[in-house]
Amino acid sequence: xxxxxDNSAEPKVKRFMYVNRKAPHGTVYALEVLExxxxxxxxxQDVHLTFLDDGVFQIKKGQNPSVLEMKDFSKTxxxxxxxxxxxxxxxxxxxxxxxxxxxxxxxxxxxxxxEELGALxxxxxxxxxx
Amino acid sequence: MLHLVNKSPFERNTLEACLKxxxxxxxxxxxxxxxxxxxxxxxxAAAMAQAAKTHEIYVLTPDLTxxxxxxxxxxxxVRPVDYDGFVDLTADKGTVQSWL
Numbered sequence: 001x002x003x004x005x006d007n008s009a010e011p012k013v014k015r016f017m018y019v020n021r022k023a024p025h026g027t028v029y030a031l032e033v034l035e036x037x038x039x040x041x042x043x044x045q046d047v048h049l050t051f052l053d054d055g056v057f058q059i060k061k062g063q064n065p066s067v068l069e070m071k072d073f074s075k076t077x078x079x080x081x082x083x084x085x086x087x088x089x090x091x092x093x094x095x096x097x098x099x100x101x102x103x104x105x106x107x108x109x110x111x112x113x114x115e116e117l118g119a120l121x122x123x124x125x126x127x128x129x130x
Numbered sequence: 131m132l133h134l135v136n137k138s139p140f141e142r143n144t145l146e147a148c149l150k151x152x153x154x155x156x157x158x159x160x161x162x163x164x165x166x167x168x169x170x171x172x173x174x175a176a177a178m179a180q181a182a183k184t185h186e187i188y189v190l191t192p193d194l195t196x197x198x199x200x201x202x203x204x205x206x207x208v209r210p211v212d213y214d215g216f217v218d219l220t221a222d223k224g225t226v227q228s229w230l
Contacts, residue, residue: 019227021147053147093150118151122131127227 014125016040017048020055022130024074025065029130030058031073036128038076041083048124049080051109052091052117056098059090059106077107091117132223136162139174144229149177154184157223159216160208161190165197168204175205182207190216 018037024030037049051059063074080088090109095101102111112120121127133152139145145160145167152158158181160168167174168189181187182205191210194200201210211219220226 021230052151053143114150118153121151121227122153122156122225124225127131127225129228129230 013044013046015046015048015123017050017121017124017127019121019127019129020049020051020058021053023054023057024063025068025070030055031071033128033130034058034073034076037080037085038083041080041085044084046087047085048087048089048120049085050089050091050117050120052094054094054098056090056095056100056105059109060100061104061106063106074106080107089117089120131156131225131227132219133158134226134228135160135164135167136228138163139167148227148229149181149185152185155186157186157188157219159188159190159211159219161193161216165189165193165199168194168208169199170203170205179205179207188215188219 018033020030020033022029037047040047059074059077063072065072080086088107088109089112090105091114092111093114095111102109133148133156135145135148135158137144141163145164148158166172167178168187169175178187187208188211189204189208191201191212194203194210204210
């Protein structure tokens with residue numbers, strides 16, 4: 001395990017990764033993960049938010065789910081920065097497979113390759129996925 | 131780290147998603163309907179045999195038994211484990227990622 005014992009009173013800040021792999025409006029996963037991430041911001045952990053596979057559609061610009069009488073939570077991603085969640089990653093291959101580029105995304109992100117994403121995941125203490 | 135996959139590769143792409151990102155030497159446990167990925171003679175067998183060279187691939191035996199399969203049905207290089215083995219893997223391999 002990468003988690004080491006620590007004698008100090010300060011709780012150890014853990015490296016958390018949230019993995020988004022599902023498109024936004026067909027199921028509730030995307031919204032649930034977003035809410036989980038916002039809550040987790042209160043705990044001051046080292047949060048990494050990643051979008052891969054269909055998850056990249058979650059942060060596509062111009063979403064208007066109100067026509068389905070559903071909440072447009074895509075705007076909420078813009079608030080992440082204000083919650084101290086600044087480490088946001090999109091997998092390059094997933095984005096390109098879906099004909100998207102960085103200009104299509106609702107927030108600034110770091111674009112990383114598939115291999116780099118795998119290594120980043122490997123470096124985490126906790127990975128939560130949907 | 132330990133990657134968990136529980137869906138049939140013939141129905142869902144979670145195993146493929148996992149294999150694309152799992153680093154060399156990492157472990158993958160196939161359970162529930164994902165045990166079908168471990169079988170000999172499927173269209174995936176060659177790819178799985180290849181994956182077993184760069185990853186430790188495990189399959190949960192109770193999920194084989196429940197489906198009329200056994201350790202003899204699985205590819206060489208895929209390691210059968212029981213529930214205790216599952217627990218040991220989660221304890222020993224560090225971070226766990228479930229490919230849902």
